[in-house]
Amino acid sequence: MRGWLLTFVLWTTVLWVNARQFNTHWVAAPDTDSLAHVWFRTTLLSSARHHEAHLTIATTGLVKVYVNEAKVGTALFYPSRPQGDTTTIALTLDVTPYLRPDSNVVAVLYSPGFPHATRRQVSAVFYGIDSKGQRFAYFSDNSWICRHAASGLTADGHEWVDGRWADTPWTASDFDAALWRHAVETTDDENATAPFAQQQTAPCKTYTACLPAEKIVRSRGYNYFDANGNEVSYDYGRGFRGLVRLNLREARWGEQIETAGLRYTCNGQMDEQASPVFAIGYQRRVTVTGDRYFRRDQITEAEAVDVAPIFIDNTFQ
Known part of the structure; x- marks a missing residue:
């Protein structure tokens, strides 16, 4: 009985949809390479604390998510995926407890799951109900900024970490904007190449309740x-x-x-x-x-x- 219930829960919370139907808004570092970890961030202004908010993050790699300097969730990282898998996986996180009344900093640390280059790094939508009961939604676009993180992959698939810069306060509202650049947003023109067009129409695995981590x-x-x-x-x-x-x-x-x-x-x-x-x-x-x-x-x-x-x-x- 317990096994049947688990199967039912997973079946009802995992949806296979087309990436365009899911309305992904991909952003990537402008100097994308196959080994880099990337810091992404954006600051969203508000006149009062939102009543509730969720963050849906889609990625073909691995991510750690932060809102107002707090790491979201108890996972080491999201999502859990097999080695070599590049399926688009979208996760919806309840970020209401992390909200502030004036502004909210959304930050994402991205890693490719294995050494390979892709422009489908992160897609995000921050949405919910504001203090006046109105619905809102903000999508990732080229207003997001990014830079290479203080860590990355090695050519043999291992990892390097530079402790001299690992404590950089990149998730905070007050940060040093030097070395940060605007992220590159996927455009329709990029779909002209066959390999990228195939990536754009790849299936997206969506989780809303039980998150693989x-x-x-x-x-x-x-x-x-x-x-x-x-x-x-x-x-x-x-x-x-x-x-x-x-x-x-x-x-x-x-x-x-x-x-x-x-x-x-x-x-x-x-x-x-x-x-x-x-x-x-x-x-x-x-x-x-x-x-x-x-x-x-x-x-x-x-x-x-x-x-x-x-x-x-x-x-x-």
């Missing part, structure tokens, strides 16, 4: 470690799907550390944390190496973080 389910320490020169290996006893999160102390500014598919550049703060942004994998024993400045005693904790693909109830994120 990757979520942290637990974290734990290592069983033991082996040190060998400027590298150290941590054994976690049993295999897990997820990521390794390193807590570092007194690392040098610009110091390079590599572990479990992550290349991390240190920011030189007293304490910092090195972990992937989107990259997850299967692992049990993880080796950490670094440049000539790396020392094993800089690692104060090496946590195994289990991540699971689940459906999150949009009502109780």
